[in-house]
Amino acid sequence: xxxxxxxxxxLSLSPGERATLSCRASQSVSSTYLAWYQHKPGQAPRxxxxxxxxxATGIPDRFSGSGSGTDFTLTIGRLEPEDFAVYYCQLxxxxxxxxxxxxxxxxxx
Amino acid sequence: QVQLxxxxxxxxxxxxxxKVSCKASGYIFTSYDITWVRQAPGQGLEWVGWISTYKxxxxxxxxxxxxxxxxxxxxxxTAFLELRSLKSDDTAVYYCARSxxxxxLSPLSDWGQGTLVTVSS
Numbered sequence: 252x253x254x255x256x257x258x259x260x261x262l263s264l265s266p267g268e269r270a271t272l273s274c275r276a277s278q279s280v281s282s283t284y285l286a287w288y289q290h291k292p293g294q295a296p297r298x299x300x301x302x303x304x305x306x307a308t309g310i311p312d313r314f315s316g317s318g319s320g321t322d323f324t325l326t327i328g329r330l331e332p333e334d335f336a337v338y339y340c341q342l343x344x345x346x347x348x349x350x351x352x353x354x355x356x357x358x359x360x
Numbered sequence: 361q362v363q364l365x366x367x368x369x370x371x372x373x374x375x376x377x378x379k380v381s382c383k384a385s386g387y388i389f390t391s392y393d394i395t396w397v398r399q400a401p402g403q404g405l406e407w408v409g410w411i412s413t414y415k416x417x418x419x420x421x422x423x424x425x426x427x428x429x430x431x432x433x434x435x436x437x438t439a440f441l442e443l444r445s446l447k448s449d450d451t452a453v454y455y456c457a458r459s460x461x462x463x464x465l466s467p468l469s470d471w472g473q474g475t476l477v478t479v480s481s
Contacts, residue, residue, distance in 0.1 A: 284465060286467035286468075288468075295455060295471035295474060296405065296468075297471075298460065298467055298469050301460065307460070307467075308469075341407075343465055343467055343468075344465050347409070347420070347421065349395070350407060351404060351407060352404070353404045354404040354405070
């Protein structure tokens with residue numbers, strides 16, 4: 252089973268700053284099957300990026316995904332107040348389980 | 361618009377069973393599969409399993425293999441998750457989510473509101 256490890260566990264930044272979130276796979280994976288989600292308390296998760304770099308419908312262009320092999324990154328170009336949340340990467344290819352990383356909490360500094 | 365509406369919160373005793381429903385609307389139910397994800401208190405998202413709404417076949421995380429059933433009722437566009445032999449560790453919010461793409465290998469584009477299942481004696 253492939254394990255996804257996200258870092259940092261918590262990222263404290265101010266609105267207007269740039270956020271860089273990392274997701275590392277325990278073995279090389281196809282970028283076709285890597286997604287990022289945003290999750291706020293009391294709400295359902297929201298798909299941000301899939302295929303490692305394709306933004307989902309309606310997602311602002313300040314969100315961008317990149318990476319390949321074992322290392323993937325979600326970048327939020329200029330933080331808005333509504334961006335403070337928990338972010339998860341997910342691998343949805345090949346055999347189940349379609350693992351999630353443990354999450355990165357982005358909070359306001 | 362796509363909507364997934366889940367059944368209400370449940371409180372169960374250890375060893376009991378729970379069945380959570382997820383009613384879909386706004387699209388052709390059998391065109392996109394359903395995945396179940398849970399979040400225990402203070403924890404991250406955990407993939408539970410997936411069901412093909414067209415064929416009815418499913419895949420589950422190994423830890424649930426002996427006590428989980430996923431089904432669909434295409435006549436009402438509803439997916440169901442049944443978990444048996446509940447343990448306190450099963451206390452979580454359970455989400456259903458629709459695949460973005462056709463086929464098993466898809467990210468999850470639309471989510472239900474979540475159903476809190478509490479297992480407590």
